[in-house]
Amino acid sequence: MTEETTASRRSRITPERQAELHEAVLDLLREVGYDALTMDAVAARTKSSKATLYRQWGSKPELVARALRCTQPVALADIDTGTVRGDFAVMIQHSDDAQMAKDTALLRGLAHAVHESPELHKALRDLLVDPEITGLQAMLRRGVDRGEIAPDCKALDFVPHMLIGAFIALPLIEDRPVDREFLGQFCDAVVFPALGV
Amino acid sequence: MTEETTASRRSRITPERQAELHEAVLDLLREVGYDALTMDAVAARTKSSKATLYRQWGSKPELVARALRCTQPVALADIDTGTVRGDFAVMIQHSDDAQMAKDTALLRGLAHAVHESPELHKALRDLLVDPEITGLQAMLRRGVDRGEIAPDCKALDFVPHMLIGAFIALPLIEDRPVDREFLGQFCDAVVFPALGV
Numbered sequence: 001m002t003e004e005t006t007a008s009r010r011s012r013i014t015p016e017r018q019a020e021l022h023e024a025v026l027d028l029l030r031e032v033g034y035d036a037l038t039m040d041a042v043a044a045r046t047k048s049s050k051a052t053l054y055r056q057w058g059s060k061p062e063l064v065a066r067a068l069r070c071t072q073p074v075a076l077a078d079i080d081t082g083t084v085r086g087d088f089a090v091m092i093q094h095s096d097d098a099q100m101a102k103d104t105a106l107l108r109g110l111a112h113a114v115h116e117s118p119e120l121h122k123a124l125r126d127l128l129v130d131p132e133i134t135g136l137q138a139m140l141r142r143g144v145d146r147g148e149i150a151p152d153c154k155a156l157d158f159v160p161h162m163l164i165g166a167f168i169a170l171p172l173i174e175d176r177p178v179d180r181e182f183l184g185q186f187c188d189a190v191v192f193p194a195l196g197v
Numbered sequence: 198m199t200e201e202t203t204a205s206r207r208s209r210i211t212p213e214r215q216a217e218l219h220e221a222v223l224d225l226l227r228e229v230g231y232d233a234l235t236m237d238a239v240a241a242r243t244k245s246s247k248a249t250l251y252r253q254w255g256s257k258p259e260l261v262a263r264a265l266r267c268t269q270p271v272a273l274a275d276i277d278t279g280t281v282r283g284d285f286a287v288m289i290q291h292s293d294d295a296q297m298a299k300d301t302a303l304l305r306g307l308a309h310a311v312h313e314s315p316e317l318h319k320a321l322r323d324l325l326v327d328p329e330i331t332g333l334q335a336m337l338r339r340g341v342d343r344g345e346i347a348p349d350c351k352a353l354d355f356v357p358h359m360l361i362g363a364f365i366a367l368p369l370i371e372d373r374p375v376d377r378e379f380l381g382q383f384c385d386a387v388v389f390p391a392l393g394v
Contacts, residue, residue: 007391015393050318070279103325105312107308108308108309109307110274111305111309111315111369112305112308112309114369115302115305117371129370154382154386155386155387155390156355157386158363158383158386158387160366160370161362161363161366161367161370162359162362162363162366162389163382164369164370165358165359165361165362165363165364165365165366166276166355166358166359166362166367167362168359168362169284169358169361169364169365170358172308172311172326172361173330173357173358173361174268174328176247185351185355186355186358188351189351189352189354189391190352190358190359190387190391191353193352193390193391193393194386194387194391196390
């Protein structure tokens with residue numbers, strides 16, 4: 001049964017149905033990888049029509065980017081505890097070890113696909129990377145405004161590099177995915193001293 | 198003409214010839230990627246026999262790892278200026294912007310291949326990653342012995358994560374490969390404050 005039978009042609013599908021579709025896309029991505037993922041396969045797996053998929057998401061890169069965004073437990077822009085350390089603690093606390101392990105494999109496959117597909121690169125940047133970097137910058141700016149971080153602290157420009165770098169480097173160096181314990185230790189040892197908090 | 202005609206069967210080939218072979222392997226890697234790279238193609242490109250290649254390098258993963266090792270301008274273990282900042286400055290100064298840009302594309306392809314081939318993973322770890330991490334640790338230990346770094350500094354365990362992370366994260370975040378200027382800024386802003394030097 002397709003959405004068209006239960007909803008008017010231009011209406012949005014329900015959030016539950018959307019979550020179901022996103023989960024199916026991620027499952028397929030893990031199973032076959034980005035290149036082999038087709039809108040036909042997504043339509044078959046989710047028992048929806050391709051017309052619905054294209055109407056809701058526009059394109060395969062956008063569908064993949066939006067599905068990935070749904071795995072994020074919390075938007076950084078929504079965290080505001082009153083201290084930089086508190087904000088990072090909430091960010092880490094909301095991370096899910098099992099989810100991060102699954103995401104590591106997923107992102108590894110996508111990191112490769114990104115260089116073959118400028119459209120995927122743009123969709124991931126617009127929908128996933130840029131909003132998080134903007135959220136992170138707002139979090140850090142509040143730290144500067146409160147006097148926790150010096151306005152001319154050089155590390156302010158490198159926080160995304162530190163965090164994203166740690167995510168990718170740990171599996172390469174120690175052959176294990178990032179978990180909450182590692183993130184906490186890395187922030188204590190590297191991010192906070194660099195920021196001077 | 199093969200090495201067999203110019204050297205006795207068990208002798209090592211000349212360093213010049215070895216460098217030539219390594220360069221050809223890297224060219225092929227950039228052209229076709231790890232999966233499609235065959236010992237036949239390396240033999241044809243370098244006008245050597247497969248027997249020579251297998252005798253000198255044992256296997257394709259080892260050949261690739263050794264070829265990559267030759268792109269490194271200086272072994273970290275050989276740097277000892279007397280200060281931590283001095284050692285990092287030499288490390289950065291010896292980096293070659295054009296080479297790093299070429300390596301970024303190469304390593305991106307290999308990061309993917311590593312997860313399909315445990316033999317490649319092991320060869321890269323044994324021949325490339327572990328020796329550099331050992332060299333880095335020796336460099337940091339001298340800093341501790343000289344009193345520049347506190348013995349209980351938490352960042353000591355994360356220097357490889359910071360450096361390797363920055364290398365991989367910059368192209369993802371800013372769409373450009375690492376260069377000497379970025380490495381210098383990153384060390385000033387993140388690595389030195391975290392180490393307290």
